[in-house]
Amino acid sequence: MPRKLLRRYLPTRESLDRNALLRRCSPYLSHPNLWHLNRHSVAGGLAVGLFCGLIPGPLQILAATPLAILFRVNLPVAVFGTFFSNPFTIVPIYVAAFGLGRLLTGVSSGPGTLPPLPETDWAHLGDTLSAWIAWGLSMGAPLAIGLVAMAALLAVAGYFLVQWGWRLHVLYALRIRRLRRAA
Structure with missing residues (x-):
């Protein structure tokens, strides 16, 4: 069962209390659903993670943590x-989100076309990073709308796939148990 596999890697309540940085956040981290492995909590966690995974930059985990606590x-x-x-x-x-954004905004050509990918120069990483950021910003509204729409679609799909997959796994385990008892 996935629960046994996940439980092996999850931190315990005691290990969180031993961490000085996390001890300050203890009142926010004390709700049982933040750590329990049940169908609804895991499905919701994956939905939050998939939604926050499309946030640009390194803010994904920083956004997923308060949303998981909130929900x-x-x-x-x-x-x-x-x-x-x-x-x-x-x-x-991002290219797929740009295409989805173009579809949703009705932009078919012209300023909504995908700008050419920037060159990657490994000797000048700062310039390369600036070029990639400028490339992302040049896509404008279709990219922003596409990212939000894709994040919402991924979150909903992830939630229901975990719900259905978990349910199917439980039904399969019950069937196997019944067959073993009958034998």
Whole structure:
């Protein structure tokens, strides 16, 4: 069961209390749903993580943490759910979000076309980073609308896939248990 696998890697309440930085946040981290592995908490945590995973820059985990606390969903799953967007996947995700944004805004050509990808110069990483940021900003409203729409779609899809997958796993385990008892 995924619960056994996840429980092995989750921090315990005692390990959080031993951490000086996290001890200050203890009142916010004390709700049981932030740490319990049940169908609703894990599904909500994944939805929060998938939604926050499309936030530009390194703010994904910083946004997923307060949202998980606010919605009282599994915090580690919310944090790990943001890792689907990383330096290797962010460009294809942004191109897809740009296409979705163009579709939603009705922009078919002209200023809404995808600007050319910048050159990557490994000798001058600062200039390369600036060029990639300028590339992202040049996509404007279609990218922003596409990111919000894609984040919402991913969150809803992730929530229901976990709900259904968990339910199917439980039904399968019950069926196996019944077959073993009958045998």
